Amino acid sequence: MSRSARTASAYHRLTGYRRGRLTPHALDWAHQPRPRKPYPQLARIPFPTDLSMPEMDYADLVCQAGQSVPAPQTDLDLNTLAALFHLTHAVTARSMHGDQPFYYRSIASAGALYPFEMYLAVHDVQGVAAGVYHYDLFDFALTRLREGAVPLTPSSARRVAATIYISGIFFRSAWKYRGRAYRYVLLDAGHLLENLRLALTALGLGFCVHTDFDDARVAALLGLDEGREGGLVCVHLFSSEGGKGRLAPVADPSPLPNDIRDASRVSAREVTYTEIQEIHRAGYGPAPTATGRERQPVSPGWHPRTWIDLPPSSPAGHTDYARLLWQRRSRRNFVSQSISMDHLAAFLDPMATSVAGTCMPTGEIVAIGLLAGAGTPVAPGAYLFDPHGRRLGQLAGGAMLESMARACLDQMWLKNAAFHLLFVSDPKALDQAWGARGYRYAMLEAGRLGQQAYLAATALGWGACGIGAIYDREAADLLGLTRDGALLYLVGIGPLKGR
Ligand SMILES: Cc1cc2nc3c(=O)[nH]c(=O)nc-3n(C[C@H](O)[C@H](O)[C@H](O)COP(=O)(O)O)c2cc1C
Incomplete structure (x- = not known):
């Protein structure tokens, strides 16, 4: 039987657990993945912390989120973005692991390894300069990765104010789960996506979720090291009714410096699992269009x-x-x-x-x-x-x-x-x-x-x-x-x- 994991069925089969066949795996605690991407030299925009949270009944919100996405009612600005990120991905509990604090999040994650990251491309947001940013959960801030207008990726017929990207860092999860980790990276990112969808609805923001896009283009835009970190979801946030017309086209930007790419490395000793590389690369988009x-x-x-x-x-x-x-x-x-x-x-x-x-x-x-x-x-x-x-x-x-x-x-x-x-x-x-x-x-x-x-x-x-x-x-x-x-x-x- 082929060992290649280039299809969904092969990857799932090859990474299956079988009773009596689990190979022991001692965790390498000395090289535990970092939970945070470091961008030490880059400018940050701190989010305001006096947030006004939407007061919404959960059942009503879920009902709204199940209907077709309404026209956006809110203009995006830094306050709305702060509330959006806070409602999507926040630290919700702290415990001590030995003498180190450990931070639990608003999102469930296999092994509490939190392989996901969030990025923001700003196209047209009041008070926030156009560019690409990384969401720093721990400092509650945006770190600026790029300045200036960036192309709409993926393209959209509507006027987009900003785009949120969810990525997964494979080794964060593979450190514990080895080749099977791609499953958990995706499941965890799905958990995050649902929080994001509810937050967008609660804040009255119009949006569209894309899971089919040009992976290499997204990785280049965000400065991801593609062998280590993959873009998984793009969510366009539409401008409110005032903002008519499409954004002016922008050429693909130049590659980001190596130290930004290197931030996808989360441990001094990482192991590359071929199964993960194969299934992720085999799925590079755009995907074939399914028939009816x-x-x-x-x-x-x-x-x-x-x-x-x-x-x-x-x-x-x-x-x-x-x-x-x-x-x-x-x-x-x-x-x-x-x-x-x-x-x-x-x-x-x-x-x-x-x-x-x-x-x-x-x-x-x-x-x-x-x-x-x-x-x-x-x-x-x-x-x-x-x-x-x-x-x-x-x-x-x-x-x-x-x-x-x-x-x-x-x-x-x-x-x-x-x-x-x-x-x-x-x-x-x-x-x-x-x-x-x-x-x-x-x-x-x-x-x-x-x-x-x-x-x-x-x-x-x-x-x-x-x-x-x-x-x-x-x-x-x-x-x-x-x-x-x-x-x-x-x-x-x-x-x-x-x-
Ligand atoms: C994809 C996924 C798989 C999980 N698998 C298990 C599991 O097999 N056994 C278990 O006890 N917990 C499992 N969990 C729960 C996580 O351990 C838990 O989410 C994590 O420790 C963070 O804690 P919290 O959910 O209380 O925030 C899983 C969670 C996710 C999202």
Whole structure:
């Protein structure tokens, strides 16, 4: 069998975990990746810290974010940008690791390794000079990488005030997860993207998400070392109604100096994992255009026999969205306790609206499943969630949480969750429709929905924990997936002890 990881299916297979076949990997603590990109010589614009946060109910916001993107109501300026970055990616907790402080973020991340970075290209923003900036989370500032007008990348027919880029630094995650890390870099970036989408909606900013773009051009614009860091998502922020017409074309800028490129290096001793290089490069855009037939939802071979309609849900009361972001944490202390049908529906509603607000160019490429435990209002078993019909289709009956906990590298606490939310796809079908880039789309989407699952659970006072450690084939077999089907990501959800 070929060792090349140049397709979604090959990469997923080659980086699969198999029981009894995991090779030991001692973490090289002396060369732990830096969580922060250093740009010591460059000018910074500190963000204002007296931010006015939008006061919005989480359920209302999710509803709005699920509708087509409204015309922008807010003019971009430094204050709005500050609120936008703060609501998207912030430090939300601190703990001590030995004698070093460790900062947890508003975004879940496999191993808390936070491989993502954010950049901003300013085209037309009141009070902020045109150029390219890096978001410094720790100093809450923008570091200027380029000065002057830069080309709109990717192009847009609308007037764009600014563009936000999300990248992933591979070694931050590969330090722990080796070749499998590309999965987590994408899932984590998807988590970040969902926070960004909600923040943009809350601030009344019109936007468009692009996951298909010219990778080399984006890397050159941002000064990324392409072997170490890849651009994953571009989000154009539109000018409000006042700003008519397209921006004047600008030539591609000259390459940035080497010390800016070198900031993609995060450790003095980095290891290059061929699988990651291969799958990432094989997906370089623009991607082949999928035909209409291929835009059908990817089917993992699930055909429900009967359907259960969910009742109309009434949100449990006002839940302040910004507070929710700060409350979100991964929780594992689940307790067996019954949950009502109303609460299950209230949890699944944001998932449904999130699917409707999909920002992928692909339509639905991830199917959502649910493994119900004994405390749920439906019979224990496996279900397919139909987000459009707001219904659950029964696939198989029986208690499956314990077997799934085992398939998740024996993380047995998962059996106490009320249910497992499953994100499933078919890497071979992704290859056929979008080439290797289809893998990015599916993993970003699974991560995006995963972040929403965390927030929806937190709003109900429940816990959630994302799970990327999976014996892949064991889990797929348990779920009755086709030979090519794959469980990309799982989130354990349920009531917690002492709540
Ligand atoms: C893609 C992904 C995979 C994860 N996999 C696991 C896992 O297998 N087991 C686990 O206990 N936590 C897992 N987590 C949770 C992270 O450990 C957690 O997000 C991180 O420690 C940061 O903590 P916080 O979520 O409380 O901010 C995962 C999170 C993500 C986003």
